[in-house]
Amino acid sequence: MPKFVIERNIKGVGQMSPEEMRGAAQKSCSVLQKLGPQVQWQQTFVTRDKLYCVYLAPDEALIRLHAEQSGFPADRISQVAAVLDPASAD
Numbered sequence: 865m866p867k868f869v870i871e872r873n874i875k876g877v878g879q880m881s882p883e884e885m886r887g888a889a890q891k892s893c894s895v896l897q898k899l900g901p902q903v904q905w906q907q908t909f910v911t912r913d914k915l916y917c918v919y920l921a922p923d924e925a926l927i928r929l930h931a932e933q934s935g936f937p938a939d940r941i942s943q944v945a946a947v948l949d950p951a952s953a954d
Contacts, residue, residue, distance in 0.1 A: 872939060877912075892930075904920040905917065
């Protein structure tokens with residue numbers, strides 16, 4: 865299944881409390897359950913004013929639907945072409 869990175873601009877997101885982050889994750893998961901197993905959230909990197917989320921989905925349209933239903937912005941969606949890590953150098 866294709867992998868996507870979603871950039872979400874949310875001012876001050878890195879200052880959210882653990883309870884607020886848990887609530888956001890719960891909201892995302894509840895929408896994912898409704899959409900079914902075709903879209904999967906793998907992880908999110910939180911920075912000062914942005915989230916970088918990694919999802920598996922058959923296409924960008926399903927990711928946009930998740931964003932609309934969950935209320936989280938999807939400012940940029942990029943399909944991953946390849947993954948590099950230290951083992952790639954061997």
